[in-house]
Amino acid sequence: MFRAAQLLRETKRAVAPRTSSSPAGLIVSGFSTASNFQRLAGKVAVITGAASGIGRATAAEFVKNGAKVIIADIQDDLGRSVASELGPDAAYTRCDVADEAQVAAAVDLAVGRHGRLDIFYSNAGIGGRYPQDDAVSVDLDNFDGLMAVNARPALAAVKHAARAMAPRRSGCILCTASGAGVVPIPALAMYSVSKATVIAIVRAMAEPLARHGLRVNAISPGPTRTPMLLREIPLMAEQSPGLSGELKRMVEDDGAAGDAAAVLEPEDIARAALYLASDEARFVNGHNVVVDAGYSVHKGAEAR
Ligand SMILES: NC(=O)c1ccc[n+]([C@@H]2O[C@H](COP(=O)([O-])OP(=O)(O)OC[C@H]3O[C@@H](n4cnc5c(N)ncnc54)[C@H](O)[C@@H]3O)[C@@H](O)[C@H]2O)c1
Numbered sequence: 001m002f003r004a005a006q007l008l009r010e011t012k013r014a015v016a017p018r019t020s021s022s023p024a025g026l027i028v029s030g031f032s033t034a035s036n037f038q039r040l041a042g043k044v045a046v047i048t049g050a051a052s053g054i055g056r057a058t059a060a061e062f063v064k065n066g067a068k069v070i071i072a073d074i075q076d077d078l079g080r081s082v083a084s085e086l087g088p089d090a091a092y093t094r095c096d097v098a099d100e101a102q103v104a105a106a107v108d109l110a111v112g113r114h115g116r117l118d119i120f121y122s123n124a125g126i127g128g129r130y131p132q133d134d135a136v137s138v139d140l141d142n143f144d145g146l147m148a149v150n151a152r153p154a155l156a157a158v159k160h161a162a163r164a165m166a167p168r169r170s171g172c173i174l175c176t177a178s179g180a181g182v183v184p185i186p187a188l189a190m191y192s193v194s195k196a197t198v199i200a201i202v203r204a205m206a207e208p209l210a211r212h213g214l215r216v217n218a219i220s221p222g223p224t225r226t227p228m229l230l231r232e233i234p235l236m237a238e239q240s241p242g243l244s245g246e247l248k249r250m251v252e253d254d255g256a257a258g259d260a261a262a263v264l265e266p267e268d269i270a271r272a273a274l275y276l277a278s279d280e281a282r283f284v285n286g287h288n289v290v291v292d293a294g295y296s297v298h299k300g301a302e303a304r
Contacts, residue, residue: 038066039278044114049124051079053226057266097153120161123176127232130239132189150194169213177218187240206286215285222292224264
């Protein structure tokens with residue numbers, strides 16, 4: 001999350017997103033976007049939370065790679081406009097992931113429309129209310145709300161996607177967890193628990209799904225330049241009493257003392273999802289793919 005402060009600074013400075021002329025962009029365009037090889041040709045996907053941010057970028061990447069995508073979200077106007085931008089291979093449906101019946105209905109829509117479901121990406125999520133790091137006044141209603149939108153839908157996705165996929169013994173479920181589910185962020189303590197639960201669900205359900213020939217994997221992004229992050233950082237900075245001094249200083253100083261940490265783009269996560277959803281990952285099951293430029297493994301070293 002220290003890097004999230006860098007993102008806030010960058011936004012203030014209106015730094016343009018990476019282009020394909022950057023070294024990273026060159027590698028990426030050579031691998032997945034500049035070729036006519038479609039890694040998801042003929043596959044059908046449902047992506048929750050796809051009206052915005054990571055889900056939206058993943059929907060675009062999947063369509064580019066030959067998939068038909070159902071965008072499932074609660075932002076109807078935005079969802080419809082994303083679907084129309086992506087063309088005839090994308091469609092929008094309203095789906096509140098906190099309601100199991102609506103998750104089931106999104107699965108049924110994909111099967112009804114396209115005759116099959118190959119990929120279900122449980123990605124929708126929220127940050128919750130703040131503060132989350134005041135131990136003596138933990139808001140359990142906030143906790144329940146976070147679990148209802150961030151964690152329980154991962155299990156609903158497993159259940160209903162497996163129902164549709166098991167007869168063909170083929171399919172893949174993805175769940176967006178978070179770097180905060182790997183290394184908890186105190187200012188996001190309740191959110192961190194909800195995301196650690198997503199990782200636990202993926203690990204626990206990998207073997208039961210494998211019995212049906214199916215896979216499930218989590219993706220844990222580090223701070224990623226999306227509308228959610230741009231909303232959450234100022235809220236956290238205002239309301240979290242225990243917010244780390246370093247983050248506070250970075251936000252307040254507008255990064256004057258900053259670091260050189262990476263800022264992720266939604267497309268960085270979308271490309272991880274593309275790999276996991278493709279047949280190239282056919283033996284990858286039960287993993288949590290952390291896409292955070294190594295932050296979760298070197299955080300301890302940074303703190304010294
Ligand atoms: N941006 C980051 O830094 C970051 C880091 C780690 C994990 N994540 C996770 O990535 C996922 C995507 O977040 P994002 O950053 O793209 O944020 P975002 O706000 O841009 O997108 C989230 C989408 O989820 C939708 N959504 C929220 N509640 C919903 C509900 N009940 N039912 C259906 N849709 C709902 C929103 O309408 C929105 O379109 C989330 O699970 C988030 O927790 C984000």
